[in-house]
Structures are given as C-alpha cells and as structure tokens.
Amino acid sequence: MKFVLSVFLLLSSTAFAQKYIPSDNGSKVHFVIRNFGIKTGGDLEGVKGEIFFTPAAMTENRFNVVVDPSTIDTDNETRDKNLRSEEYFDVV
Secondary structure, eight states, X not given: OHHHHXXXXXXXHHHSOEEEOOOSSSOOEXXXXXXXXXXXXXXXXEEEEXXXXXXXXXXXXXXXXXXXXXXXXXXXXXXXXXXXXXXXXXXX
C-alpha cells in the first residue's frame, strides 16, 4: 500500500501546476558574455519572484523573477563598479 501511495503522490505532483518561490539563500543567476572577444562570466544574487510550472501544458509555463543588479560579481572590482554605473545598471 505504501508503494501505491508513493506512486500516486509522484504522478499527481507532476500532473498539476506547481508554483515555486526561488530561495535567495544560495540562489544566483550566472551569465557569460564576450568582452573584447574573450568570454567573461559573472553572477547576480538577490533572486526573488515566482515560477509557475505545468508539465501537462508546457506553453502555459511562466516565470517572473528579478535579481539585484547591485550584487553583480565578475571577479573584477573595476568592471563591477563600471557595470553598476549609470551607463549600465545605474545602481551606484
């Protein structure tokens, strides 16, 4: 009976729409860009929002998530300061 209940719960959880709230604790958005022809990456933290996922209707999936641009980290403080300037993210 325990196995049948577990299978039912697994199937029912994947058949219905689900709402996820990203946790800011340890969450980040990673990006990679080309800077003077060299790939450069970085991270943004402060993730907040909602993610709606419906396995049965993939075209109805959506997300509304924001990150805090003042948290940008590219492992280069000069570049990070420039990206926080009015010219880019305007978070100085």
